[in-house]
Amino acid sequence: MIIGVPKEIKNHEYRVGMVPASVRELISHGHSVYVETNAGNGIGFSDDDYKAAGASILPAAADVFAKADMIVKVKEPQAVERAMLREGQILFTYLHLAPDFPQTEDLIKSKAICIAYETVTDSKGRLPLLAPMSEVAGRMSIQAGAQALEKSHGGSGMLLSGVPGVEPAKIVVLGGGVVGSNAARMAVGLRADVTILDKNVDTLRRLDEEFQGRAKVVYSTEETLDQHVLNADLVIGAVLIPGAAAPKLVNEDHIKRMKPGAAVVDVAIDQGGCFATSHATTHADPTYIVDDVVHYCVANMPGAVARTSTVALNNATLPYIVKLANKGYRDALVQDEHLRNGLNVISGHVTIKEVAEGFDLPY
Ligand code: NAD
Structure with missing residues (x-):
């Protein structure tokens, strides 16, 4: 699978979806990773670090979104990012849709497969990516x-x-x-x-x-x-x-x-x-x-210690990124009910009851 990591664009957001060590892991499983230039600069991960881990560097977010089968981010996609999503593309990031109708509407329109970190569960009912x-x-x-x-x-x-x-x-x-x-x-x-x-x-x-x-x-x-x-x-x-x-x-x-x-x-x-x-x-x-x-x-306290937060987040997300990449989203979601709980929007449909009800959308 081709995985894309754009630079975060929210104000003062220095975290990044994948650190070089995560890139290396994906490469070892036979996948390709494209990272936007300077994506990790704010927290000390240079383009050279990503290249050394096996990633290719692209000059702009648009190039990353155009190439990737799966986009891995930290914050919910902003309007310009949502406009770059396409049908069938996987988006794996924090979404927090419940209070955010414009985002929900755009993700529905995109027909992408949108999996939110914050609703993935574990066997004890906890939220391992939060x-x-x-x-x-x-x-x-x-x-x-x-x-x-x-x-x-x-x-x-x-x-x-x-x-x-x-x-x-x-x-x-x-x-x-x-x-x-x-x-x-x-x-x-x-x-x-x-x-x-x-x-x-x-x-x-x-x-x-x-x-x-x-x-x-x-x-x-x-x-x-x-x-x-x-x-x-x-x-x-x-x-x-x-x-x-x-x-x-x-x-x-x-x-x-x-x-x-x-x-x-x-x-x-x-x-x-x-x-x-x-x-x-x-x-x-x-x-x-x-x-x-x-x-x-x-x-958003963790934003102040973006380096520690990014590595901690990657430690938790990496097994799921590897699973999605190795199996494809269909098998990964069918076989793992906890990852499936992360699914928020697929092919134009909201799959979280509270979000659908909150916005009067079909569920
Ligand atoms: P958690 O579910 O692990 O713990 C919450 C605890 O509160 C539970 O042990 C529960 O029994 C207890 N509790 C509930 N009602 C109570 C009451 N009336 N009196 C005493 N205890 C009560 O949750 P968490 O992961 O520790 O998160 C705590 C809060 O921190 C959440 O609101 C979370 O969103 C927030 N948070 C904020 C930031 C930030 O940057 N500000 C970052 C991370 C988490």
């Missing part, structure tokens, strides 16, 4: 929180770890899933005083086993939430109710009563956020202050 970005965001949330607590950002001037003779910061993590457990690992590593709140008892058991007392693991109720949030120096928002907006666990009154100079990092902001006072921010201007509490609410 997990790497949650891992990145969870780990980053502690860095972001550490900075927010610095005086220059409006914080209380507290070092997360403390120093000998000075207490560490109290970090409260709301939600102990992929984001929350990764945040807690970083916070425990820094020797902060860490408490994780979750509503799922199995998750609490797993976290308790993992942290062996180095993080407190608490069942989340209104009472425990009040108690821990009001006492915290840093709160990480990492809850998720699949398919729904994030619950607003922390209300305006909590924020008013938190310690002056405390910080909140709302990782769940991409689902609307779990603090009533949150609104999405950007890497260029990541924080703002409400009632003396510093808020960090960047909706």
